[in-house]
Amino acid sequence: MANHDHALELEKAGANITGRLSSLAFLARRYPLGAIGGVIMVVFLLTAACAGLTGLDPFTTDARSSLARPGGEHLLGADFMGRDVLARIVFGARISLAVAVGATVLGCFFGVVIGLSSGFFGGWFDLLVQRLIDIMQSLPLLVMALVMAASLGPSLQNTIIAIAIPLVPSVARVIRSNALSLREMPYVEAARAVGMSEVRIAVTHVLPNTLAPLIVLGTAQLGSAILVESALSFLGLGVPEPHPSWGRMLSESAAEYVRSAPWLVIFPGVAISAVVFGTNLLGDAIRDVLDPRQRQ
Amino acid sequence: MTERVLEVDELQTVFYTRAGLVKAVDGVSFSLSRGETLAIVGESGCGKSVTALSLMRLIADPPGRIVGGSVRLAGADLVKLDEAAMRKIRGNRIAMIFQEPMTSLNPVMTIGRQISEALILHQEMSRNAALERTIRMLDVVGIPEPEQRAKEFPHQLSGGMRQRAMIAMALACNPEVLIADEPTSALDVTIQAQILEVIAKLRREFGTAVILITHDLGIVAETAERVIVMYAGRKVEEGSVVRVFADPQHPYTRGLINSIPRLGLIRNRADESSRRLQEIPGMVPALSNLPPGCTFAPRCTLASEICRREVPPFEEKIPGVFAACWHAGKVAAVANA
Amino acid sequence: MGTYLVRRSLLMVLTLFGISVLIFVMLRLVPGNITDIIFDSAGFVNERQKKKIERELGLDQPIITQYGRWIAGLAKGDLGYAYVSEKPAIDEILPRIPVTAKLAALALFFSILFGVPLGVISAVRQDTTLDYVLRIISLSGLSLPSFWLGLLILMAFVHWTGWIPIYQSSPGNLWKEIALLSIPAAAVGFRSSALVMRLTRSSMLEVLRQDYIRTARAKGASDTSVNYDHALRNAVLPVVTIIGIEAAFLIGGLIVTETVFNIPGVARFLVEAIRWRDYPIVQNLVMFIAVVVVVVNFLVDMTYAVLDPRIRYEG
Numbered sequence: 001m002a003n004h005d006h007a008l009e010l011e012k013a014g015a016n017i018t019g020r021l022s023s024l025a026f027l028a029r030r031y032p033l034g035a036i037g038g039v040i041m042v043v044f045l046l047t048a049a050c051a052g053l054t055g056l057d058p059f060t061t062d063a064r065s066s067l068a069r070p071g072g073e074h075l076l077g078a079d080f081m082g083r084d085v086l087a088r089i090v091f092g093a094r095i096s097l098a099v100a101v102g103a104t105v106l107g108c109f110f111g112v113v114i115g116l117s118s119g120f121f122g123g124w125f126d127l128l129v130q131r132l133i134d135i136m137q138s139l140p141l142l143v144m145a146l147v148m149a150a151s152l153g154p155s156l157q158n159t160i161i162a163i164a165i166p167l168v169p170s171v172a173r174v175i176r177s178n179a180l181s182l183r184e185m186p187y188v189e190a191a192r193a194v195g196m197s198e199v200r201i202a203v204t205h206v207l208p209n210t211l212a213p214l215i216v217l218g219t220a221q222l223g224s225a226i227l228v229e230s231a232l233s234f235l236g237l238g239v240p241e242p243h244p245s246w247g248r249m250l251s252e253s254a255a256e257y258v259r260s261a262p263w264l265v266i267f268p269g270v271a272i273s274a275v276v277f278g279t280n281l282l283g284d285a286i287r288d289v290l291d292p293r294q295r296q
Numbered sequence: 297m298t299e300r301v302l303e304v305d306e307l308q309t310v311f312y313t314r315a316g317l318v319k320a321v322d323g324v325s326f327s328l329s330r331g332e333t334l335a336i337v338g339e340s341g342c343g344k345s346v347t348a349l350s351l352m353r354l355i356a357d358p359p360g361r362i363v364g365g366s367v368r369l370a371g372a373d374l375v376k377l378d379e380a381a382m383r384k385i386r387g388n389r390i391a392m393i394f395q396e397p398m399t400s401l402n403p404v405m406t407i408g409r410q411i412s413e414a415l416i417l418h419q420e421m422s423r424n425a426a427l428e429r430t431i432r433m434l435d436v437v438g439i440p441e442p443e444q445r446a447k448e449f450p451h452q453l454s455g456g457m458r459q460r461a462m463i464a465m466a467l468a469c470n471p472e473v474l475i476a477d478e479p480t481s482a483l484d485v486t487i488q489a490q491i492l493e494v495i496a497k498l499r500r501e502f503g504t505a506v507i508l509i510t511h512d513l514g515i516v517a518e519t520a521e522r523v524i525v526m527y528a529g530r531k532v533e534e535g536s537v538v539r540v541f542a543d544p545q546h547p548y549t550r551g552l553i554n555s556i557p558r559l560g561l562i563r564n565r566a567d568e569s570s571r572r573l574q575e576i577p578g579m580v581p582a583l584s585n586l587p588p589g590c591t592f593a594p595r596c597t598l599a600s601e602i603c604r605r606e607v608p609p610f611e612e613k614i615p616g617v618f619a620a621c622w623h624a625g626k627v628a629a630v631a632n633a
Numbered sequence: 634m635g636t637y638l639v640r641r642s643l644l645m646v647l648t649l650f651g652i653s654v655l656i657f658v659m660l661r662l663v664p665g666n667i668t669d670i671i672f673d674s675a676g677f678v679n680e681r682q683k684k685k686i687e688r689e690l691g692l693d694q695p696i697i698t699q700y701g702r703w704i705a706g707l708a709k710g711d712l713g714y715a716y717v718s719e720k721p722a723i724d725e726i727l728p729r730i731p732v733t734a735k736l737a738a739l740a741l742f743f744s745i746l747f748g749v750p751l752g753v754i755s756a757v758r759q760d761t762t763l764d765y766v767l768r769i770i771s772l773s774g775l776s777l778p779s780f781w782l783g784l785l786i787l788m789a790f791v792h793w794t795g796w797i798p799i800y801q802s803s804p805g806n807l808w809k810e811i812a813l814l815s816i817p818a819a820a821v822g823f824r825s826s827a828l829v830m831r832l833t834r835s836s837m838l839e840v841l842r843q844d845y846i847r848t849a850r851a852k853g854a855s856d857t858s859v860n861y862d863h864a865l866r867n868a869v870l871p872v873v874t875i876i877g878i879e880a881a882f883l884i885g886g887l888i889v890t891e892t893v894f895n896i897p898g899v900a901r902f903l904v905e906a907i908r909w910r911d912y913p914i915v916q917n918l919v920m921f922i923a924v925v926v927v928v929v930n931f932l933v934d935m936t937y938a939v940l941d942p943r944i945r946y947e948g
Binding site: 033131132134135136137138139140141142143144146147148150151152223227230231234235236237247250259262265266269272273274276277280281284 | 647659772773775881892904907919922926
Binding site for chain 3: 352354383384385386387388391392394396399400401402403404405413414417418448449451452462465
């Protein structure tokens with residue numbers, strides 16, 4: 001049994017890897033799809049962050065360039081008002097990022113607070129919360145967001161709130177069931193025996209252990225938020241003028257330009273799909289890495 | 297009676313993990329005679345279950361692999377068979393029962409169907425013939441109202457009955473070898489005795505050779521004729537149960553026997569040490585990082601220079617008992633001092 | 634089984650009540666009502682006219698009374714009046730339901746037809762190239778906005794055939810209708826298939842990890858037998874539940890797809906009603922959607938209880 005027989009298999013299994021960078025490289029090789037997702041997300045973040053530095057202008061209208069084909073001055077073409085498509089996509093990244101991150105963070109924050117207290121402390125509060133979660137989850141995300149957006153009125157902040165609120169029950173449900181199982185853990189019993197207050201136990205012992213599922217959930221919610229925002233804006237009930245929104249770019253161009261200006265339909269959609277694809281890839285990979293059952 | 301059914305020679309199974317190469321089974325050899333009960337004992341992680349799964353070629357690849365040795369069942373080497381041929385042997389000529397009867401039985405299939413499956417598969421019986429034999433098997437293992445039970449689902453039976461059903465399933469095709477991997481560990485003590493009795497009875501009736509994997513020395517004393525003690529993937533002692541228990545040659549074996557709590561201890565000349573429960577200090581080493589020399593040396597009270605430097609050979613220490621220890625002879629002396 | 638049924642039914646009724654309250658509250662979050670909007674667009678406010686309209690529409694009553702009247706009306710089948718068309722709401726909603734129902738059924742059919750087998754194959758051949766390809770396809774299905782997919786399909790149609798598949802009203806012939814509806818159904822169904830495929834895959838993988846699969850192998854069962862006789866039988870159970878989750882998912886897709894393809898269904902009507910601030914319609918439609926989702930989930934739970942012997946034969 002020569003040792004070189006094992007070397008190949010060991011390398012595949014990732015034995016004897018030390019150092020952060022090589023660990024990262026190993027993870028990237030082991031989960032190539034996740035690595036691609038990570039790259040997409042980084043590109044998205046950079047685009048959103050550095051939009052202002054590019055010198056592109058998404059707002060100026062220019063009647064001469066109306067419906068210009070891609071190429072030359074307008075790399076990805078121009079819309080009916082002569083606004084540059086590339087510029088609107090780059091700046092649209094900012095809006096998508098703002099709405100998605102805003103809604104996800106807001107939704108996750110309240111979801112964690114509610115789910116953790118409900119699962120950990122139990123009692124009548126838990127029963128009430130459970131009913132509320134069931135009720136709110138009976139309505140599809142888009143429908144709830146639609147109704148909220150309609151009732152609140154169109155604005156950037158309202159869009160964020162309209163998307164955040166339906167996200168809360170999904171997060172609360174997951175965190176709650178997590179808290180329920182963690183509540184029975186021996187180290188929680190031990191902390192109680194030492195005399196720690198319930199709240200302190202919840203925050204210092206239970207909360208860190210809900211981080212893993214929260215991260216996975218968060219990335220999934222991020223993707224959902226982007227899709228819902230684009231759907232809302234497409235229907236005219238989301239982000240209003242003058243903010244450039246990928247979803248609204250599609251509605252403005254809808255059926256009328258399908259024949260005459262396909263670039264107006266293709267590029268914004270590609271942008272949305274690519275970013276959501278990235279969050280999904282990354283989320284999946286993170287879930288695979290963190291899943292305790294994968295590690296034998 | 298001394299006809300050999302199974303011959304295992306230098307079996308080696310490894311796992312490729314992030315922690316490195318894990319030699320779960322590192323050169324294990326033994327033979328099994330017709331109708332004999334061989335027990336394999338050791339702490340968790342010593343490799344006894346992996347040995348059993350290797351015999352059945354049920355090691356998942358990746359991350360594991362059988363990399364050396366042979367397993368001869370009536371002459372044919374199971375390690376070299378292709379998967380299709382191996383499938384004809386599993387459940388047919390070698391069978392296995394597992395520790396957890398609840399999770400080891402398919403919850404959405406009736407008991408009768410699960411047992412009949414083996415018969416239909418290997419003996420090409422018709423559904424009806426298989427069902428008849430299934431009911432007879434359920435009766436043999438001591439399940440009351442077998443016709444009714446055959447139509448029921450696993451969750452409708454008690455733990456003891458499920459394990460009996462598993463035994464019926466394993467022995468349905470009358471295999472030459474039955475491997476029982478911790479068959480009673482998940483059961484109550486009273487049920488344990490019943491299950492062991494069922495296995496013993498079937499062994500007598502069908503002449504099946506049994507490999508009993510357990511960490512419970514009490515069971516070994518009651519049911520097995522020969523015993524192998526494993527540690528860190530290797531054999532450390534082997535011999536007849538009577539002789540090994542009476543005069544264990546390896547310090548690990550002695551340690552295991554001493555850590556059994558016994559009611560009404562037999563006092564050896566009012567010796568304090570034989571009354572106190574002795575534990576074996578330390579922990580089983582990580583299989584990816586074994587020490588050179590004797591793997592038990594870090595935890596052994598008799599360890600000396602040679603133990604840490606060189607792996608002791610596995611040889612006959614007293615008639616009929618083999619052990620791998622540089623100080624085998626001295627074990628008895630120290631304890632009786 | 635009997636008690637389970639009763640318990641679930643009670644829960645369902647309770648949930649529906651809760652949903653009605655939620656919907657009612659959601660639509661009245663912001664102060665002001667339809668009359669403000671009517672007068673907003675008119676440009677001036679005539680206080681007497683406003684009060685008159687408010688009284689007609691029952692908007693001057695306390696909130697609880699308004700809610701009570703709505704619920705009482707629902708029970709009787711009276712959904713109130715649409716603001717815009719001034720016809721009974723039920724006359725607007727009912728005729729639009731069949732199209733949406735057919736579209737939904739087609740989409741569901743597609744999603745199961747493709748989703749389940751592909752999910753099983755993906756799980757059985759875990760980590761092979763085929764699995765990766767299928768996973769990427771399903772992920773992209775989940776990443777594409779379904780309205781964009783609809784737009785792309787329209788574009789493709791226009792490009793290759795020169796005409797747009799228009800569905801104005803039922804063409805009479807069932808097959809023609811199905812053919813016409815298949816196109817938007819494909820747009821909606823793609824996303825649903827992706828979801829079903831992913832969930833089937835993970836359910837199957839979960840089952841394949843179980844001890845009883847090892848037992849089946851130890852008996853000498855072939856891979857096919859293990860995967861289909863043993864594993865799939867167990868994996869199917871959660872898939873039934875998946876259909877319940879899918880129902881909610883599907884509705885979102887229907888809303889945008891009906892808008893893109895201009896299908897006169899109930900989902901598009903919701904959007905129109907929202908735009909026109911026709912709150913009675915919105916309220917009733919959303920309630921209708923909620924009822925559908927809850928009933929579907931209830932039926933799914935019942936089916937699950939029947940299929941799973943652990944629940945059917947309670948010990």
